[in-house]
Amino acid sequence: MTSTVLARKYRPHGFEAMVGQEHVVQALRNALMQGRLHHAYLFTGTRGVGKTTVSRILAKALNCVGPQGDGGITAEPCGVCQACRDIDAGRFVDYVELDAASNRGVEEISQLLEQAVYKPVAGRFKVYMIDEVHMLSTTAFNAMLKTLEEPPDYLKFVLATTDPQKVPVTVLSRCLQFNLRPMPPDTVQAHLARVLDAEQIPYDGASLRLLGRAARGSMRDALSLTDQAIAFGCGRLDEPVVRQMIGAVDRQHITELLDAVAQADGAAVVRGVAGLRRAGISASGTLEELATALQTMAVWQLAPGAADGDQPDEAAWRDLAARFAPDETQLFYSLCLQARAELALAPDEYGALQMTLLRVLAFRPGGLPAQPGGGDPPPKAPGSGARRIAPEPAAPSADSQPVATLRATPRPEASPPPWVDAGPMSEPEPVSEPVREPLAAPHLASQTAHPTVATAAAVVAHPAPSSPLGDAWAALVRDMVQAGLIGALVRETAMQSHCTAHEVQAGVSHWQLCVARESLCTDAHRERLEHAMTQALGQPVRLSLVKGEASDTPALREQAERARRQAAAEQLIQEDVTVRKLLSTYPGARIVPDSIRPL
Template identity: 55%
Template sequence: MSYMVLARKTRPRNFSEMVGQEHVVQALTNALTQQRLHHAYLFTGTRGVGKTTVSRILAKSLNCTGPDGQGGITATPCGVCPACTEIEAGRFVDYTELDAASNRGVDEVQGLLEQAVYKPVQGRFKVFMIDEVHMLTNTAFNAMLKTLEEPPEYLKFVLATTDPQKVPVTVLSRCLQFNLRPMAPETVVEQLARVLGAEQVPAEPQALRLLARAARGSMRDALSLTDQAIAFGAGQVLEATVRQMLGSVDRGVVFGLIAALAAGDGKAVVEQSERLRADGLSAATTLEDMAAVLQRMAVLQAVPGMAQGDTDPDAQEIARLAAQLPADETQLLYSLCIHGRAELGLAPDEYAGLTMVLLRLLPFKQPAAATAEKKTLKRAEAPPPESEPVPVPDADGGDFAPPGAGPADQPPDDWGEPAEPTAPTAPTAPTHPPLRPVPVREPAAPQGYESNRAPAPASTAPAATDTVAVKVREAADEPAPLRAAPAPEPRPVSATGEGDFWHALVQALVAREAITALVRELALQAQLVARAGDEWTLRIERESLGNPGVRERLQAALAEAGHAVRLRVEVGAVADSPSRRNAIAAAQRMKAAESLLMADPFVQEMVRDFGAKIVPGSIKPL
């Protein structure tokens, strides 16, 4: 006894057995019941969604005579009359199926249309069903246009295609078009459960979900995969065997990768990727499964109530990850996964590409402000060149050197050696104010400066009061000091009571590091406009800062600080924000530091005696 595959064995025989195409079934049922029949129908949709099945059921409905042979056109064919049984068996003389993929020329179409002049032999209507009609040539389409527009009253055309864009508009305009949609995974799971229950094949629900996802909306593909799973599992459809058959990645691995990315653990990500390499699992499938999980996480983050009533065993783990990973990082990781699939072919191997796609999220988790601060500190703490006897002023403005001082500017030997610093004869240098930062290293005393303070031997040194004896380069020979662009003046602030409260609150949150990255920027750039009960209104100038995920994280930080409020963000002109107040305070501190430094006696002496200049932008207040 030959075995019939499930896709053929379980093919629907009437409209009531069809699943997932209720919109088509309802339209055809009403048309058959009211006798409002079109002469040409066009069914479109992807493979395995029921185009040929609908065509055969429609042909049976038009030609059914009922069990007693007295029936007429009906939406519920009996399935036992000669017309129903012969159409089901494919030998009804008045029902013709033409495969346009192999019969696409004008001669084949003309041979079919020659039969149109003859009335039905057994049935009530002649039905011409042309499958994959988009494969016909232009000449074949033109040959059937006239008959398709005005066929005899006993002739019905049924066209089916998976690519309606290739069908000429002249044909589309002559047909009643129905689009059969891909079936939802839940619909496929329910149908597979009914089929396997009738076949008395034990199956696990999670295995059916895997088969439904692999079918991608095609019921025929789902039934074919189920046949394969039954054979692979020796009469059982189990999750482990189905996952092995499909090469799917275990959900535990997917959840582990997302959890490691949420925690910023790059080592765990690399280890999981190597585990996939060792198991020989597909990197593209991994990214696809991760994207599916991230999509459900994003839905839960946007609509928390969606998790209620979910019977999927993975729902609890997905809800936990949704609470662990911020909403903006979820969106970013989803985008990386779906775009990373296209990059796998460009990588040295797909597992290296998978690792790089996943590790790409980790740099985004570092706050941009902290990174910029680190770079600024590195520039400020760069040691001066070793070849210069006097250190070049660093970014803190700690030391000053005479212009052009260096190895080439040593005084001649006949100037004499400087006196010992233990017995100076010149007045001691004034004490520097405590504002000056501690220098990086002890500078070497310039010889010209000491010769002006301590007298050299009488045979070589001039008098201490003779200022002409100091060796100084001409101004024209000195290189121009580097000048930094002056800092822009901060915008004025229209101080308000709400601004005072908001500035103090934001400064406290920043000091405790309760807010970072985009959340901190939103708080610093926003102006507190009003507080009405448990609702606060913030105003921002840049709409990009008003991301719902960032707003929710700021709202959570405020709740932890004792302000359980709901934030409302509007876009407009900002007159008072913490960032503006901080900028004005920083500018005031800078001006005070510059004034104090310029009044320092040591600085004045260096400028007067050696022509030293302060590099603009090198002063930083403590």
């Protein structure tokens, strides 16, 4: 006894049964109802999305005569007339399906086109369906061009391909093209549930979710996997059985690996990868599941209202999302995607997976990761590259040191010339709050031979913000950046902060910073910045972040310094003897605006 496979048994026989291709169905329905029929259609898309199915439904719509035999072209084929039944059975004489993969020569196409001169025998239209049309040879394409452009009124071409890039543009321009999209997992899951309910086969939602993801957008693949799962599970679908069949990675392994990364426990990471090797779980599948988990965590971090609350591991992902900073999640996601492409280059795929997770630990933003067990990280050895700032001595007669005794890092007495860059700190993005306007440069295009120094005056009129606390904080931030102690969003937090208070009590340096951007005023950024300051100062630091207007930040100081150097460079050019001589010699000469840049 044999049974029809699900992919054939539940193939749609009408437009209303098509799943996931509403944009194609709507266009074809409207064209059929309005009688605006094209002579050639091209359906593109990956395997198993319905290209051949749409072609057969279109052929039935063109040739259907209705149950009474007096119908015309319709958008809803009856499915009971002789033409509809013959097309479904594959024996309709006026509907020809040609597989271009095995009939790609000019002889087969010429033989097909020779029959085009004869009118339909049993139907209203002749429909030629050429599957995998991109496999045709160049001479075969050339042989069909003329007929494809001006076919008889009773002839319709339907072409299907999974690779439209290989179809000549001369063919594409003669066809009405429809792209059938890969189906999202939730659409596949809903259709599988309807099929299994009709088959009266028990299942659980988690098993359908696995099958929907494993199908990768192909409904035919999903139904074939469902057939296999029914046989593998002896007539029922359970998540452990389906997971074992398709080789999917158990989410418990993923949560354990992410938990080890969150704790910066390298030994646990190595043990987890060794466990995956012993269980025979694919390294590529593990990286794919890791990327999926990180994507879910990123949604919980940045758009919690859009998170899918129906996932079985919702609580685990939400808990892990709270233990990672958003920038860390984005970095880990990129590393996992990159590692999947590098698996083929590695001598051992499990070794590549282990190196990827260790790389995640090595490149965590914001300095060194926390050590397992919550202890402080080991101090860096002298000469390791992290330049420390000398700690401030406590007052001998009081527990607290006043703000006035704060000492900033000494600066060199001779300032560099205006065309020399002041330091390695990159330019931060401007904050959204009102900040001081950049100093306007003079309109050089209208300068005469004796330019003014308006820009320099503007710089003097708008000096950079300055205060003892601001000087000390700017110096500390510069040293932390140069030592590589802060990066990414932690560095941005430091650059956009205004130091409002500082004191030393019982050997602990207390700092209070005012941050204008609420997105930077988070506990995660505070902890990482506090850790970096502890390393830089060589003494315990307690840091507090408050939201408010920041008027004296390292970012504003850098902005004012850049404007000062720009103005000095412009003044230097304008006062140059050679430049002034050229401007006076050539009346039409001018200095191009914004072309002067300090080196």
